[in-house]
Amino acid sequence: MEPQQSECKVIPGTKIADKFLKELVRDIKATNAKVKLVSFLANNDFAAEQYANVTKNSCAKSGIIFELRKVDREQLEDSIIAANEDDSIHGILVYYPVFGGGHDQYLQNCVSPLKDVEGLCHLYRFNMYRNIRHIHGRKDLKSLIPCTPLAAVKVLEGCDVYDTSLPIGEQLKGKTITVVNRSEVVGRPLAALLANDGAKVYSVDINDILIFDRGPNLELTKYAVRDCNKKLEEILPISDVVITGVPSPNYRLPIDLLKDGVIAINFACAKNIDDEVTKKAKIFVPAIGKVTTAMLQRNLLRLYNYRDLNYKLVNGA
């Protein structure tokens, strides 16, 4: 007789998001803040428009003023800069892709760091990769973390993967985590973030597998990357946590290779992990989109609280 796997807890993203959304409602009510988020839709992407509606509804529940502005893509840069300069706006969100590639990354850097709720401008990316937790060394200015990798971190915290009795930067010590996807927007930042928190991360993409970690005794101040001579068939059975983020409906995580008692998290829009993972996993989080939306609002509230610091944070000019 096979050993009985104890029951898998399936945690919907909404459940983890709810805790943060309740805090947001409380904090926004308490401060009587009129927090305003402006989002720009400059493509004809139906999915983006749907996502805008989700954000709108979620913001309404939190007491956040949400405004969707549809603009021609050639007007987007000027519109972003006008919003940077408009004191009634506290956060700016852009639905990408607009032009795609380097032009979009240029636009991400046109958003003022003081309004960049997505955390995609260079300042926040740089601080995240380099394990710098505050802006320009100021203890009163915590650096922002891009929403999607931040949501994955919060999900791991919600699953008690973080050991909060350890110092910050070591709370994932001893944990082996596989992240399937190494895109510049989510997979690579997430691997770096988890390694900066002490994990050994296998970062998998279509070409190769890399190891992100801070050395055996956390002796590095930030993650380093090295080649991995193992194959997916070797790393999945030794991973405590597996996180998937492949933006394709055709990709499926090979469940038979997973360790018994694994924590399985999908942060892709596509369903990368079949439900049968519950036969192996201790915890399964099938989608984290709602947590991402909550983190967006959390970043927004933080930036709202930075608004009167009149701190010069510029990317250009």
Add this chain to the structure above:
Amino acid sequence: MEPQQSECKVIPGTKIADKFLKELVRDIKATNAKVKLVSFLANNDFAAEQYANVTKNSCAKSGIIFELRKVDREQLEDSIIAANEDDSIHGILVYYPVFGGGHDQYLQNCVSPLKDVEGLCHLYRFNMYRNIRHIHGRKDLKSLIPCTPLAAVKVLEGCDVYDTSLPIGEQLKGKTITVVNRSEVVGRPLAALLANDGAKVYSVDINDILIFDRGPNLELTKYAVRDCNKKLEEILPISDVVITGVPSPNYRLPIDLLKDGVIAINFACAKNIDDEVTKKAKIFVPAIGKVTTAMLQRNLLRLYNYRDLNYKLVNGA
């Protein structure tokens, strides 16, 4: 009998570069400056290594100390940051592509603006696109322009396309220029730069043709973009200047469509314009690589002169 086309002047890039290189030699000698450029090679690209040799030789002639550092690509970010902090280094050059895509653009933003001889960090790109000629409004700090589009501008100046009797920002007024290529690194910045100087620019890429200009009376403060309902066959015969930058050995500019007396400039590494263009053109510049190398050194000397300003120009942290 066909009208006789007066003879075409073929101007090699070296001839235009020489003027600037002589000025550099003079200025570097005069200040007794020990100007040092460090370049990073983190790929196994033979062409990049060859280009490094060209830069090295050119720097040697100008009296610039040139050091090539070969690093593992995973060490590149840390190496760039160490060079940012090393006062003996005045300029940093990276041979791209390294990782490609967004990761490379992230690395471009890791180079301190005070050492970014290529002018590829967000600060300089932003200022160039937005027609902002000084850094943070300081008249003593001229903003840098990325080397390749800057080289194209200097070639146009060398061909007397700029009317220097007009105010800055209007010196290309009345000129129609076609730029074939709209990449984020060269074609798009060049189109914007020329439009910011007053030209009407047709920006051609594989998908469409766009118009970059500042309106009929230069009433805009910076270029704007709009769709063009004309085809290549219609814009080439009305273009005073045609600039090609297609990075493919297969592309050839259709010479029969050019206006008699056109100025034809190729800034691609590939030979986009056949020599028979001399039958139509007034001026033909077959390659501008040497001018780009000269502009790199010119940017370097400018940054060298900024070094003691101790001006805070950061992209992150």
